[in-house]
Structures are given as structure tokens and as C-alpha cells.
Amino acid sequence: MDGDQTPEEQIEIGDQEQNPQLDDNVELTIAFKFSLDQRVMEGCIISAVLEPRGQSTIVAVSVTNKIIIKDTEASLNITETIRCIAAAPFGEGYDCIIIGTDASVICYDVHNNLTVFRNDVPDGVNCFAYGKLGDNEEAIYCGGNCCIWGFDRYGANTYWTVTGDQVTTMCLSDYDGDGETELVIGSPDFEIRVFKNDLMRAELMETDEITSLSHVAAGCFAYSLNNGTIGTYVLKERQWRIKSKSNVSKIFNFEEEGLMVVVWKQGKVDLRFAHNGEVLSRHSVSNIVASATLMKRGDEDMVTVVGLDGKITGFQIQKATHGAIDKTQQLIREFGQKKHNLMMELSNYEQEEQLTEQERAGDFRIPADTDVAVLFVVNCESQLLSLRVEASHDIPIRGVLIFAEGLFDGESYIWIPPNEHQSRSTIDIPLVIDKDSTNDLHTKVFLGHVDSNKLMVMENTRILPRFCRFTLLKDEYAKFFFMPTGYIKFEINTKAAKLSDWVQESFTIDSSLVEMFDDAEGEFKFMGLRPKHDQSLMFKISHAQKTFEIYHDSIETMGAIVQSYASFFQIQDMECVAHFPDVFKEATEILEELEPMTEVRDRLTAELQERQTAVREVIIRAEDAIAIDNIPDARKCYIRLKANDAAARQAANLRIFQKYSEIFRWNNQDRCVKSLRRLNKIIENCARLRVGEPGRQIVSSCRSAISEDNKQIITKVLQYGASSQ
Structure with missing residues (x-):
């Protein structure tokens, strides 16, 4: 068992052949340590090659909303609040920094000191993924609130689709093994969604908020949850999972296919096999982890862990000198435990054979052919679904243990009969189902007479239907x-x-x-x-x-x-006609609200930009006046600067805080984002009423209608499909 697991937590391993090419005689060792001398923002650390033929360097976001680059005194000041950063090879032999804020995505070229592009993203950017998706060219994909945007190296919008909730993490991986990568996204609603181009391919239900996703091997991606669970999916099937008391900061593949690195927020760093989660090597740092990345040093990749205090520790992978000895000792311990269990079982059989008939009668023996039936029953009067457990031969049920992820608090349920029901051989356990998802119910039933000191354990597995x-x-x-x-x-x-x-x-x-x-x-x-x-x-x-x-x-x-x-x-493809009056009415109301809200936002944005331009112009005039020693003109310019600065601040406050009417009781921008998010949710739900190409066309047609300001046809598309245009 891992040191970060509680005694009752287990590793679930699916059927998969061991990979004989992987060397388990490796370990992580510390290669370097240094500090950025600044506190950094959690999750906002990357490594990038910022100069042609340059070396990989660390780029981070400080808690003061500045982008800092290791070994340079300069820092990038971004006026908007930074949420995430990434690196993309948009330069000629070097990387550009991709910055996600609460209102836009910015591509910055450090080598040439210029902004390559800046695109507005109304609901902000939460995460990035770079690569090639399906037939599309390589692009940077941005996850927002219910939408995903894709931009190429020139800033052109090459991809857009909607999803059911916020996108908090994403990666590109070959989910179905067809040789093309799919976009895998995670959301706070406990679902992992897989997109094939712009059409959702699959939904994978988990038990908590998805916090991290990473491609770790061919046809395999790893995930982590907010409750400390990590695991992998291989070609549509979950292979294993481990539930820990710690939370994951970062997961990525390292060095060779089949190995993955898991960095925990509390400072642990694990090197694991991707196919079964077995730990090859473990190390730790003493500070709380902000994030981690892979950084090139020469020809070798280094696991670089960055703490919230800016302290950086680099790890390298190398052959372990004591690995073979440790493996032998581990095998000896495992076989010793198996021998002990078998000897105990043999001793119980020998004691049972030595019992006399009289002793057998008083020993409350359970017949060898005793069986336990586990089935679902419905009480129509109370409208309740129950799990019924029945033991044959009227053998009393002394307890039931049920494990089902996401169904019970803590994923398990224990039933122990009260005193008045100690001899019951049939029990009903109520099930309260909140979500439509298939679930495996693993039950352990403990049988035995009330006065017996021995219990029989019967195991059973039932599949809970999706609906x-x-x-x-x-x-x-x-x-x-x-x-x-x-x-x-x-x-x-x-x-x-x-x-x-x-x-x-x-x-x-x-x-x-x-x-x-x-x-x-x-x-x-x-x-x-x-x-x-x-x-x-x-x-x-x-x-x-x-x-x-x-x-x-x-x-x-x-x-x-x-x-x-x-x-x-x-x-593969299925079209339908949908009729949901309340949903379509809500979509119509949102579309009617969006137009005036967008006009107000655009007007205030233009006014703010005009004021900011005036401020910059006055600053330049004042500096020119000082340069030619014209102090009176400089004094006049600074007086104008003060007035223009006050006007710009007022315009910014109007854009952010002003309430525009009695209908909109809160900030216009916030209301606009929420309305767009709900509209995107409606579009996705209507797309899921179709299958294949008709579903994809719903999304693309609605996007075109919104961009072309042809909003009146959106409700018709949602109801009758894209072919109705």
C-alpha cells in the first residue's frame, strides 16, 4: 500500500498485460535547487524555450499578477487578472507564452518583445492544451465557461464548441485508439468529456471534481479528482485508481512510454507505471507545491517542482543501485503473507473435520450450498428503489457492506441489523439515485446464527442500470x-x-x-x-x-x-424533432437580452479605450516637453494627464460596476457571461438529442448564427435541427 493511503483504500487494477520493456529498477534523485525569490500563483508555472537555439527556462506568474522569467530581471505586467499560462511553438525555433486572463487570451513573443495576438474571450480562460486535434492543424485550445476555443499561430479562430460546464483542465490524447487525438476535458460537474473534433464522443462519470488531466502513454490518459483520487483510462476503459488523502498538483509522462509522474500539493513526487499505478520511486520537497513541469537540461528531461514560495527543486531519473534487492525483499514478504493465510485456512478445515456430531449441532453450522441473492426491487407506493439481499436456508444476515462509487457518502455503505432484526434472512436497503449513470455495486454479506462466533462472507456484484x-x-x-x-x-x-x-x-x-x-x-x-x-x-x-x-x-x-x-x-447518425417549450423560451429570452447587453459593453469598452489612448498621448507629450526643457508645457500636459486619468478610471468603473437598468440588478459583464454560459448549455443539450453529424451541425449552425447576428433562427435550429435552415 502507498504511504498516502488510508488502510481501507485499495488500488483497483483492470486486466492488462505487464509491459516487459519497462525497467522498474529506476528512481528519482534531486538534480538542482534554486529560488525565484517571489511567491507564485498556484497552477501557473511552465517551462519554455524563449530564444532561438536557447535553453528551456521557467516561466511563472507571481501573486502580484506579473509574469516572471527565471534569470531575467524583467517581468511582464498584464492589466487583466491572469488565470493560466502555457507555451506554444509559434516562434521560429522557440516558444511563445500564451496567457489566459479573465477576459482574453494573449500570445506574447519574448524574443521580439511583441504581442503576436490578443483575442477576446468573454467568459475568460481557465486552462490550455496545445497540439493537433483530429484533422485540424496544431493550435492552442482554451477552456472557458461552457466553451472551448482554438487559435492558430496567427490568432485565427480555428475551433469552437460548447460543453456542459466549466472547463477546468484539458489534454489531447488518443482516447479510442484510432490514431487521431481527441480533446479530453474535465469539469466541476464530475464528468470527463471526450471531443472528436467538435463533436462530443463520450462522457465518463467520476465521483468528484476533475482537477487534472494528462496524456501519459499511447492510448492512455491520467486523471485526478478533488477528493485525492488518481487513475488512468486506456482505450475507453479505466485501468486503475488510487484514492489518497492528498491532492494532486500535476500529472505528466516522463522519459519513456509507460511511466508517469504524479506531483502532490503536499510535496510528494511519485514515479509510477501508467498501466497499473505501481510506484517505482518516491521523493518529496519540504514546501507546498504550486505546480510542476518538465524542463530540458541538455538532452535530459528534469521534473521541476515549484513551491508557492518560489523555491524550485529539479529531479532526474536514474538507475537505482538497490532496486533489485528491494524487489526481492518485497516478493519474500508477499509470499510469506500468502503462506500465512493458507496455513490459517488449512487449520480451520482441520478443526472442522475433528468436530463430533454433537459439537457440529451446537456450532450453528451453515450449509455448504447456502446462497445469497442480491436483486433490485421497487416499492411503487413509496416510489423507492431498494437493494434486496436474501439468504437461503433462512440463515440470518449479520451485516452487509456495499461499495459503489458516487452512490454513497464515502463510496461505501454498511448495514448492521438492530437487535430486533438479528435473525432476518431478507433485508431491503434503500437506494437514492441522483445521477443517471451505470454503477457497479460490490456487496459483501456476512451470514451467521445469532449465537455463533463464526461468520460466512458471501461476495456479489450487481450492475445498477443507467436509468x-x-x-x-x-x-x-x-x-x-x-x-x-x-x-x-x-x-x-x-x-x-x-x-x-x-x-x-x-x-x-x-x-x-x-x-x-x-x-x-x-x-x-x-x-x-x-x-x-x-x-x-x-x-x-x-x-x-x-x-x-x-x-x-x-x-x-x-x-x-x-x-x-x-x-x-x-x-451513427440520427436526427430528431425536439419540443421543450420552457427551454426554448429561456433561449429566446437570453438572445433578446444579449443584444442590448453586448451593445452597452461594446460602447463602454470603446469609451474606455478612447480614454486610455488620450492618457498615453498626453504622457508622450509631457515627456517630449521635458526633453526640450519646456517646463510650462510639461506642467500643462500633466494637468491634462490628471484629468484624463480620472476620466479613464471613471470609464473603467462604469464598465465594471455600473448597473444599467432595473432589469439587470448586477454587473452587465457578469450577467452577459452567465447568459452566454446558460445559452451554451442549452445548445449542448439540444445537440445531444441528435447523434453524429446532426448533433455537430447544431453546434456549428448556432455558432454561425450568433457570429452573423442572425439570432432569430437559433430556436428553430434547436427544435428542428440544422437541416431546417
């Missing part, structure tokens, strides 16, 4: 059905021949009722279970018209159902 909070409604419970107002309608695909298979896999439904979906025709009503028991679902199928209608009021859930349906039957 388990819906169950097929029986006629006697029709009062629990609420007719939804939202629906989608699409043509029945020839691939979707056996609907019962998909329904049985995705919903909570009695096996005896599944057959009715084989030749489905008519209406099928589903009741919502707690906590969202007031949300009903209905299928309306007509083979004569070859149409499939799904009624439900939550557009997010509807999108998940459509994607599940298409994925199960391997449908």
Missing part, C-alpha cells in the same frame, strides 16, 4: 404518472430491432414485463423514483408511421437516453 430511477408503471399506480410537456420524435432505425434488450439493460423493469417491448407498439409509461419522483417518462411507438417518441421534461436526461439508445444499437 434505474425509472420503472415501468403498472395500471394500479397510474396516479403516479405526470404527463411530460417536453418530447422528441425520430424515425425508428432498422438497427433497433429488439428494443427489449436496451430497456432491460438501461431501466429497472421486471424480467416478466420485458417481452412486451419485442414487438413494441403504443404507449409505455415509466414512473420516476425518489428523489426525482415527480418526473415521469413515456415511450410512444408507432410502426405504421415508423416513429419513436420519448416524453420527458428534463432535457439533460433526454439527451442521456438518446445517446444510450444510439450507443446500444450502434447508430
